[in-house]
Amino acid sequence: MMILRAARAAELPAILAFWQVAAENDSRPADTSAAIEALHRRDPGALIVAVDSDEIIGTVIAGWDGWRCHLYRLAVAPSRRREGIGGRLIAAAEDRFRSFGGTRSDAMVLDANQRAHGIWAAHGYSPQPEWSRWVKALPAPETPR
Numbered sequence: 001m002m003i004l005r006a007a008r009a010a011e012l013p014a015i016l017a018f019w020q021v022a023a024e025n026d027s028r029p030a031d032t033s034a035a036i037e038a039l040h041r042r043d044p045g046a047l048i049v050a051v052d053s054d055e056i057i058g059t060v061i062a063g064w065d066g067w068r069c070h071l072y073r074l075a076v077a078p079s080r081r082r083e084g085i086g087g088r089l090i091a092a093a094e095d096r097f098r099s100f101g102g103t104r105s106d107a108m109v110l111d112a113n114q115r116a117h118g119i120w121a122a123h124g125y126s127p128q129p130e131w132s133r134w135v136k137a138l139p140a141p142e143t144p145r
Helices: 008-020 033-042 086-102 114-121
Strands: 002-006 048-051 055-064 069-076 106-107
Touching: 002 086, 008 033, 008 048, 008 055, 008 069, 033 048, 048 086, 055 086, 069 086, 086 106, 086 114
Parallel strands: 069 106
Antiparallel strands: 002 048, 048 055, 055 069
């Protein structure tokens, strides 16, 4: 039986491994233990997992910065796709946003990830042509001497 819940700290290494198999990993910085641990420390409810027994079968990050609602890392186990898991994860993320007073959600979806476009469109999302995403890689902080 599948349940949706916040990820647990002990599951973070398994989630990183899950993303290597189930998530789109092109055109993005590599996921790291430090990054996922920082997310979990800052906002433990942001990383929502779909779990069947003890197996992670889906994820989404529902980031809320106090102003905007952002969705990242929607991923479903390849063997479990087309079962509605992704849609349930999106709905859970949107419920989370509404509980904070969020009024609009955006999703990070690679243009070349055609498989992902269908699920996002099916749940009411569409590209916003008047906006472009601008990015800058941040250098690591300097280590104090």
